[in-house]
Amino acid sequence: MDFRLTPAQQALKEEFEAFFQEEAQRAPEGWIGGMFGIFESEANWAYHRSVADRLSKKGWLSLPWPKKYGGQEHSYIEQLIFNEVRGYYRVPGVDLWGPQIVAPSILEHGSEELKQEWLPRIANAEINWCQGWSEPNSGSDLASLMTRAVEDGDDFVINGQKIWTTGGHKADHIFFLARTDPSVPKHKGITYFVSPIKEGVTVRPLLFMHGKHEYNEVFFDNFRVPKTNVVGKVNQGWYVTMAGINFERSMIGTVSELQRDLEDLVDLCKRTQRNGRSLYEDPLIRQKMAQLDTELEATRQWAYYVAWVQSKKQSAAPEASAAKYFSSEMTVRFANTALEILGLYGPLKEGSKWASLHGKFEDLCQASLGGTVAGGTTEIQKNIIAWMGLKLPR
Ligand SMILES: Cc1cc2nc3c(=O)[nH]c(=O)nc-3n(C[C@H](O)[C@H](O)[C@H](O)COP(=O)(O)OP(=O)(O)OC[C@H]3O[C@@H](n4cnc5c(N)ncnc54)[C@H](O)[C@@H]3O)c2cc1C
Structure with a gap:
């Protein structure tokens, strides 16, 4: 492996550095960075949103996506350089889930309709996501999850509870897993959904041990999600989650x-x-x-x-x-x-x-x-x- 950057990568790195150096100057008083610092005050959230807006205008929230969907077809190394520089300058602006998990899942498994509807909104930083995977009794053994989704006309009706939902109180959209077939082995009866957070969803704070509000419990009570919002096939959601981890994962x-x-x-x-x-x-x-x-x-x-x-x-x-x-x-x-x-x-x-x-x-x-x-x-x-x-x- 050659650790040196190519001249094009070096030039890109310098472009990222100039951008993030300037963005770092806009940080609100007391900003200390960290992955979840954006949730700690209105000023921090506003800072995050304003950087997101400028990043989207540069097309930097969709660096590795195909050009057809508004991406720039950059490699993992270039995405890594972006993440490295942004981390060093402690600048927020990248939704924790949209570009990194939801978009790769939709790109790999979503219908053309889903791609056209959701990818531009993620690249344009229009929506804020939260992840509804874990449940009170399903964390490491995620496939044992109990939230139920039952077909009803053009919709699924969802009932159940999620926990540790990071940023759920700031999110306007949720991607989540629910059981659509309880009669088959646990990995084979799960479906992957994306949806706006609306009627039928209650978000309650779950304070962390240092007293900060970053996490939540989310309750689904006859929450209706159209069938068109299923990513991949019904009952194949477990395999969609595998695609969702196909993003730059080097930390x-x-x-x-x-x-x-x-x-x-x-x-x-x-x-x-x-x-x-x-x-x-x-x-x-x-x-x-x-x-x-x-x-x-x-x-x-x-x-x-x-x-x-x-x-x-x-x-x-x-x-x-x-x-x-x-x-x-x-x-x-x-x-x-x-x-x-x-x-x-x-x-x-x-x-x-x-x-x-x-x-x-x-x-x-x-x-x-x-x-x-x-x-x-x-x-x-x-x-x-x-x-x-x-x-x-x-
Ligand atoms: C800060 C924070 C943010 C989070 N954000 C989100 C979020 O936004 N959305 C979301 O869906 N979830 C979120 N989670 C939940 C997280 O994914 C789960 O907490 C995690 O998967 C562990 O599950 P659990 O808490 O149920 O612990 P358990 O799975 O019950 O594990 C308890 C202990 O048993 C050990 N253990 C379990 N199974 C095995 C095994 N097979 N072999 C060896 N040891 C094992 C574990 O390592 C752990 O020490 C978050 C959690 C934290 C702490």
Whole structure:
């Protein structure tokens, strides 16, 4: 594998850098980035939406799609470069689900009618999605889900409950899975739907342990969805979810944002004196930061490797699982180490006049634990690496 960028990729990277550098200047007071920071205040949400609008005008929300559907047919590597630069500058603007999961699913399995209806709206950042997959009793074993969809004329009528629905309170659309045939083996009776959130849907907040509102419970009560909103075939939804994970999955955005965090931490240590010398000179702190830097660089190189495997049109499932597992666990280690370095100032929350870096690491310390669960837990990622990567028995 050649890690060097081609001249065209280098030029694209510079274009992304110029754009995101400028967008970063528009961040509202106290913005600290992070995947879910957009949900934390009206100002943060407005910032996210305004960047989304400008990204859509550049056609950067649909970089890898076929030109026929408004894309630019860029490769996984170019999508990775975009995600890397955006992460480094901590700029939002990309819906968590639309371009990354819903669009690839529709592109691979959707009818022409669905493609014409939904893809332009995703590329134009018109809609905000949430993901209704997990249920109170179905997370890792997602195929056991109980939400029911029953045919009635031109519609399906949906009843059931979803949980941990990230951003459900800000979303106007939902993509979800429901059981359409309970009489067949569990993977074979599930259907994949897309729909506006409307009558029959109730969204209730589920506060995270740090008290922030990012997640929700979603209840379906005789919620009607037209049959034309099924992605793929009825009862084949499980296989559509497999296509939905066919997007750039290297976790590079997490890595580059942490890289930026590390630079901020080093800078803070240079400026901070303890016992008559700067933290920067403390040998224990230097060791900790060198460890973080090494892990970050390893994760970054692995991310490039994942995108390279994907760009060869090979399945990168175990490689992507390794990236998800390692980067999410590393984020927890990173946040805890940063808190240790900051000493008694570390756990102070944003808003305290003594908090370092706007309470960034206090926030990360709590939020990062969720990252080891969301999108498949660490244990599930290790199972995939064992089964698919190492060919060990199930
Ligand atoms: C921050 C956050 C955001 C989320 N956002 C969304 C969202 O937007 N939409 C959505 O649909 N879902 C979302 N989820 C839900 C997430 O996908 C599930 O929490 C996750 O799949 C785990 O399911 P569970 O919580 O039911 O845990 P369980 O599946 O009950 O797992 C409990 C424990 O058992 C372990 N375990 C389970 N099965 C196995 C196995 N086969 N082998 C080894 N260990 C196993 C797990 O690793 C875990 O430690 C989110 C979760 C979090 C924490």
